[in-house]
Amino acid sequence: MRTLAEWLRLQESVHPQSIDMGLERVGRVARTLGVAAPAFPVFTVAGTNGKGSIVAHLEALLAALGVRAGTFTSPHLIRYNERIRVAGNDIADAQLITAFERIEAARAATTLTFFEYNTLAALLIFSDARVDAAVLEVGLGGRLDATNLLDADVAVLASVGFDHREWLGDTLELIGAEKAGIFRADRPAVLGTPQMPATVYEAIRHVAARPVVAERDFSWRVHTAGWDYRGAGLALDALPPSALAGAIQYRNAATALAALAALPASGGGRPGVARLAARLAQLDQPTVARALGAVHLAGRFQVIAGDVEWILDIAHNEPAARVLAEQLRERPLPRAAGRTLAVIGVLADKDAAAIGAALAPLVDHWIVCALPGPRGLAAQELARRLVPAGASFEPAASVAEGCQLARSTAQPGDRVVVCGSVYTVGPALQWLQI
Numbered sequence: 001m002r003t004l005a006e007w008l009r010l011q012e013s014v015h016p017q018s019i020d021m022g023l024e025r026v027g028r029v030a031r032t033l034g035v036a037a038p039a040f041p042v043f044t045v046a047g048t049n050g051k052g053s054i055v056a057h058l059e060a061l062l063a064a065l066g067v068r069a070g071t072f073t074s075p076h077l078i079r080y081n082e083r084i085r086v087a088g089n090d091i092a093d094a095q096l097i098t099a100f101e102r103i104e105a106a107r108a109a110t111t112l113t114f115f116e117y118n119t120l121a122a123l124l125i126f127s128d129a130r131v132d133a134a135v136l137e138v139g140l141g142g143r144l145d146a147t148n149l150l151d152a153d154v155a156v157l158a159s160v161g162f163d164h165r166e167w168l169g170d171t172l173e174l175i176g177a178e179k180a181g182i183f184r185a186d187r188p189a190v191l192g193t194p195q196m197p198a199t200v201y202e203a204i205r206h207v208a209a210r211p212v213v214a215e216r217d218f219s220w221r222v223h224t225a226g227w228d229y230r231g232a233g234l235a236l237d238a239l240p241p242s243a244l245a246g247a248i249q250y251r252n253a254a255t256a257l258a259a260l261a262a263l264p265a266s267g268g269g270r271p272g273v274a275r276l277a278a279r280l281a282q283l284d285q286p287t288v289a290r291a292l293g294a295v296h297l298a299g300r301f302q303v304i305a306g307d308v309e310w311i312l313d314i315a316h317n318e319p320a321a322r323v324l325a326e327q328l329r330e331r332p333l334p335r336a337a338g339r340t341l342a343v344i345g346v347l348a349d350k351d352a353a354a355i356g357a358a359l360a361p362l363v364d365h366w367i368v369c370a371l372p373g374p375r376g377l378a379a380q381e382l383a384r385r386l387v388p389a390g391a392s393f394e395p396a397a398s399v400a401e402g403c404q405l406a407r408s409t410a411q412p413g414d415r416v417v418v419c420g421s422v423y424t425v426g427p428a429l430q431w432l433q434i
Contacts, residue, residue, distance in 0.1 A: 143181020
């Protein structure tokens with residue numbers, strides 16, 4: 001019997017391309033496995049940024065209602081098992097191995113990518129666990145992503161920005177059209193912001209989805225006593241802030257609430273959907289407040305307090321870096337004269353210059369880390385692309401070395417911001433032993 005590590009190594013070599021957008025192969029294997037049309041309702045969440053936070057809020061809200069939910073996210077920070085969760089718990093190695101064995105038997109001559117194995121394993125595990133609902137985070141784009149082999153009962157698009165241009169296109173219109181591919185006829189299409197490319201709205205009209213648009217069909221208001229939510233069939237007052245830091249989380253939490261409220265009460269003839277809709281009708285202020293206090297998402301403006309404050313945020317593209325910069329502006333330094341040190345590693349296919357430009361006004365000293373693998377960059381080359389002319393910086397051969405440099409350099413009242421990639425934040429969390 002293969003170990004989990006052996007299975008993961010195998011999956012990296014089965015298909016000739018690490019990314020191969022399309023649903024034909026994975027759909028064929030899903031039908032063989034009997035997971036292409038699940039009985040449980042499905043929430044699919046796409047977006048350039050914000051999708052992870054919306055998924056985390058959905059998971060917390062469903063848990064607060066006593067709903068047994070399956071959650072699929074990617075990539076992982078430390079352990080592959082993080083990608084698949086049932087009732088808030090990471091999946092054990094044995095469950096993953098069993099799922100992979102079944103996929104291997106079902107695929108015959110069909111080759112699958114690493115992510116396609118991952119998606120199919122999640123669907124098998126959710127089916128075996130008899131979850132009440134599944135929340136799926138799109139891996140790349142939407143239309144041709146493996147998660148889109150399922151017809152989402154509620155599809156959420158958090159945002160559209162520039163990322164993965166080699167796969168999704170060079171314009172926001174092209175990227176928006178790809179991400180809007182998760183929408184389905186007569187089913188809710190929840191938009192986390194009205195500022196979407198025209199192609200998103202065109203896709204909603206073309207497939208005859210039911211739009212639920214932020215700041216039009218649902219809204220939120222922040223005030224001294226907390227914040228209020230207003231949406232179709234749901235009004236909540238004096239909610240506490242999300243446990244996830246940053247003002248952007250009001251939008252993400254409201255979008256998650258709108259997605260739950262959008263599930264049709266009739267269930268569209270599917271008993272599982274109708275049962276969940278009946279549970280969701282019980283959403284009230286105490287339940288939502290409890291969920292907001294419990295929501296957790298590692299590596300997204302994750303704050304570790306101390307004499308030196310550490311903030312970890314993946315921020316792997318320009319829009320995410322701008323959000324991180326805004327969150328840093330919102331959060332005062334531990335002391336007025338404190339400095340901000342950035343421990344940063346960025347993959348070669350990302351726009352390092354744009355990420356650096358977004359963060360530069362807030363960074364006093366850069367520690368530029370080399371990342372391993374074929375997509376990694378040597379520290380000096382990353383510094384050339386990322387660090388503004390004349391800025392203070394030093395290279396590090398690894399993220400662990402960069403964190404050690406930051407710890408030895410920082411003084412009480414300073415903060416260390418670790419960012420740029422999941423491959424930066426994950427090793428930093430390990431180094432910090434979080």
